[in-house]
Amino acid sequence: MRAPVLGAILCLALVQTPAEAAGKEVRLAYVEWADAVVATDILKQVLEEKGYQVKTIPLAAAAMWQAVANGDADASVAAWLPVTQAAYYEKLKNRLELIGPNVTGAKIGWAVPASSPLNSIEDLKTKAADVDGKVIGIDPGAGLMKSSEAAIKAYGLPVKLVDGSDATMTSALKDAIRRKQDIVVTAWTPHWMFARYELKYLADPKKVFGEDESVNTLARKGLKDDMPEVYKILTKFKLTVKEEExxxxxxxxxGADHVANAAKWIKQHRETVDGWLK
Incomplete structure (x- = not known):
């Protein structure tokens, strides 16, 4: 009888790994914005340390929220509130769990080179020609784009909001700075462009873009019960604006390797990461 009993004990030991379900897949949805890539990369590697298989799912913002609400994704650390993605939250808040901020002091608005004579959104009423009558935007449907459309209307601006992506927006910014030309781009903090270039936000006296934002963690309903260890890590996962930038x-x-850069950050902030894992 000893052999079967011993075999059963060994099988049980194999099941009860440090993670409550070693090898179980965790699906993380995110928007392919520079900040969300960093946060998702870091969280993925931290969860993998605990024995999870982690699948990252790049989506548009609306689809990201929908994926968590539908249970097609387990979580996301890329939800901007209270303004940028407020419409998604209001529509889906009863079908998912808002765990809370993982980055505070975030911001959205329009940015220009620090040398620009433009200082306020209102300046574009008379100086739109200085930027070719355009505000260079990101992916259509993004919360920032909706706020930008509202700003154009609220301020009565003779400008066109140009659809694009994070990559096309930053490319246009880089080109304008190289040519020493003025430009207005949709912007948010944290973003690497603020670490790379000297930029400033245009004042928003009408507060169309709101006050400070936060980047939040979402979880599907039931995650706390299904994967308590994952849920606990999500509640502790936090970064600073400077760290992300x-x-x-x-x-x-x-030639950068974003996966290697996330691993390096984890190594350099081991004490912080260990705190998430306790």
Whole structure:
């Protein structure tokens, strides 16, 4: 009888790994914005330390929220509130769990080179020609784009909001700075462009873009019960604006490996990470 009993004990030991379900897949949804890539990379590697298989799912913002609400994703650390993605939250708040901020002191708005004579959004009423009558935007449907459309209307501006992506927006910014031309871009903090270039936000006296934002962690309903260890890590996962911007800037270097940069951050902030894992 000893052999079967011993075998059963060994099988049980194999099941009861440090993670409550070693090898179990965790699905993380995110928007392919520079800050979300950094946060998701770091969280993925931290969860992998605990024995989880982690699948990252890049989506548009609306689809990211929907994926968590539907249970197609377990969590996301890329939800901007209270303004940028407020519409998604209001629509889906009863179908998912808002764990809370993982980055505070975030901000959205319009940015220009620090040398620009533009200081306020209102300046564009008379100086739109200085930027070719355009505000260079990101992906259509993003909360920042909706706020930008509201700003154009609220301030009565003779400008066109140009759809694009994070990559096309930053490319246009880089080109304008190289040519020493003025430009207005949709912007948010944390973002690597603030670490790379001297920029300033245009004042928003009407507060169309709101006050400070936070980047939040979302979880699907039931995650706390299904994966308590994952849920606990999510509640502790937090980064600072400066930390994210530093890694984002590294990721933009030629030949950069964003996975390796996340691993380096974890190594350099081992005490912080260990705190998430306790």
């Amino acid at each position: 530093a890694v984002m800037a590294e990721n933009e270097e030629k």
